[in-house]
Amino acid sequence: MSGDDAVLAGHIQELRRGTVVLAVLATLRTPGYGYALLEELGAAGIEVDANTLYPLLRRLEKQGLLTSMWDTEGERPRKYYQTSDAGVTSMRALAEEWARLDTSLSRLLAGEKQR
Amino acid sequence: MTTMVDRYIEVALSRIPGGSRNDVEREMRGMIDELVDGRIEQGEEPDIAIEHVLNELGNPRDLAREYGDGRRYLVGPDQYDSYVDLLKAMLTRVLPFVTVIVFMVQLLGSDESDIVPAVLDAVGESVWMTLNAAVHIVFWVTVVFVVLDRTGASAPGDQRRWTVADLPAPRTRRQIPVADALTGLAFTLLIGIFLVIVYRGGVDLFTRDGEGILSAGSVPFFNPDIPQSMAWLVLVLLAADTVVECLKLNVGNWTRGITGATVLLAVVWAVVAMVIIGRWGLVNPGIGSEMSDDLAEIFLSSWFELSVLAVALASSAIDIWDAVRGYLAWRTPDDEWSV
Numbered sequence: 001m002s003g004d005d006a007v008l009a010g011h012i013q014e015l016r017r018g019t020v021v022l023a024v025l026a027t028l029r030t031p032g033y034g035y036a037l038l039e040e041l042g043a044a045g046i047e048v049d050a051n052t053l054y055p056l057l058r059r060l061e062k063q064g065l066l067t068s069m070w071d072t073e074g075e076r077p078r079k080y081y082q083t084s085d086a087g088v089t090s091m092r093a094l095a096e097e098w099a100r101l102d103t104s105l106s107r108l109l110a111g112e113k114q115r
Numbered sequence: 116m117t118t119m120v121d122r123y124i125e126v127a128l129s130r131i132p133g134g135s136r137n138d139v140e141r142e143m144r145g146m147i148d149e150l151v152d153g154r155i156e157q158g159e160e161p162d163i164a165i166e167h168v169l170n171e172l173g174n175p176r177d178l179a180r181e182y183g184d185g186r187r188y189l190v191g192p193d194q195y196d197s198y199v200d201l202l203k204a205m206l207t208r209v210l211p212f213v214t215v216i217v218f219m220v221q222l223l224g225s226d227e228s229d230i231v232p233a234v235l236d237a238v239g240e241s242v243w244m245t246l247n248a249a250v251h252i253v254f255w256v257t258v259v260f261v262v263l264d265r266t267g268a269s270a271p272g273d274q275r276r277w278t279v280a281d282l283p284a285p286r287t288r289r290q291i292p293v294a295d296a297l298t299g300l301a302f303t304l305l306i307g308i309f310l311v312i313v314y315r316g317g318v319d320l321f322t323r324d325g326e327g328i329l330s331a332g333s334v335p336f337f338n339p340d341i342p343q344s345m346a347w348l349v350l351v352l353l354a355a356d357t358v359v360e361c362l363k364l365n366v367g368n369w370t371r372g373i374t375g376a377t378v379l380l381a382v383v384w385a386v387v388a389m390v391i392i393g394r395w396g397l398v399n400p401g402i403g404s405e406m407s408d409d410l411a412e413i414f415l416s417s418w419f420e421l422s423v424l425a426v427a428l429a430s431s432a433i434d435i436w437d438a439v440r441g442y443l444a445w446r447t448p449d450d451e452w453s454v
Contacts (some may be wrong), residue, residue, distance in 0.1 A: 035149035051172045054146045055181035058139075074318055 025091035033084040130179035217241040299359040307353040340395040369441035381434040388427035
């Protein structure tokens with residue numbers, strides 16, 4: 001049965017993958033650093049591992065959807081991220097897509113015929 | 116902070132391209148520090164917290180893959196199919212030529228006076244060169260595709276959208292099976308080797324006293340009256356046969372050219388066999404001095420000559436029959452639309 005479990009886990013992971021980007025872009029409209037974001041997302045019920053989130057932040061920064069700034073004032077240097085203008089635009093588009101998918105899937109799951 | 120964290124980061128960084136290493140190191144350290152601090156705040160011992168954090172982050176190589184945008188493959192999925200296709204085509208189409216040509220060149224240019232060492236040399240050299248050629252083909256094709264992949268160029272034909280026009284032509288009845296072409300090639304080579312052995316080795320293979328069984332013969336097996344030009348003609352015919360068999364392997368179809376060449380060669384072989392056997396006789400009449408009378412009698416009998424002629428004519432007839440039947444097959448209705 002563990003084979004079936006692994007397959008299901010894989011599908012669940014794929015379903016979540018794209019949504020993490022949307023969650024990050026939305027959350028970082030106010031600046032934040034990695035660990036705080038991890039906590040915030042966890043509290044919001046978005047499950048994401050550190051070894052996924054930190055590299056993701058770096059990728060989104062490279063894609064220009066996030067901007068970053070090292071804060072060297074505190075006890076130890078911390079990298080702060082914020083959603084860029086391009087990131088906000090992308091976030092809106094992704095959110096729209098999410099809403100559309102949600103509507104469609106809800107209809108399908110309810111067994112209603114699509115018109 | 117501690118050596119365990121340093122070791123972890125070192126392993127991860129070894130997988131990160133040099134240019135972004137400092138940057139990634141700073142980020143990784145920041146990440147680990149934040150995570151450890153988070154656990155310490157919840158009351159864990161620092162050492163335990165570090166161990167937990169690193170265990171949670173998992174294999175540093177996997178983490179490096181998430182961070183680095185370096186590729187973990189030589190030829191990516193976009194190029195893979197073209198890569199395998201080209202590799203297959205090059206290996207199956209080029210290697211037979213290499214084997215045959217190296218073998219022929221080695222055998223004809225051999226310094227060995229004895230035929231068996233000469234053949235063994237040629238076999239060894241052609242096998243070795245074929246292996247070399249295979250390694251070179253695989254290496255260079257791979258290099259080309261790695262470069263294509265890294266530079267982002269797409270393989271020819273991949274830029275267009277796929278349409279039904281890209282479907283390969285259906286297999287038709289006039290297709291020449293690879294096994295048939297290979298058999299033909301092997302057969303031609305065996306005949307060639309046999310003729311060269313007998314021609315160069317004389318009759319020593321059949322000597323009476325058992326001495327110098329494999330040394331160069333003093334009495335030729337073939338009739339010395341047969342002019343040298345005929346021997347050359349036979350050699351040219353063997354070479355032409357080899358080329359046609361290789362073409363069959365490459366083209367795989369009874370095209371007009373291959374059919375024509377096959378028929379022409381078969382006719383010329385038949386004529387050459389008839390002329391040699393009818394005009395001069397195949398076997399040296401003086402062969403009797405080198406072998407037992409019984410054996411000489413068999414070789415010098417007219418039925419031996421006639422059997423050789425019969426075999427030659429029959430194989431020519433079979434070749435012509437095969438070629439014409441293969442060529443005509445595409446005219447039949449069920450293959451018509453494919454032409």
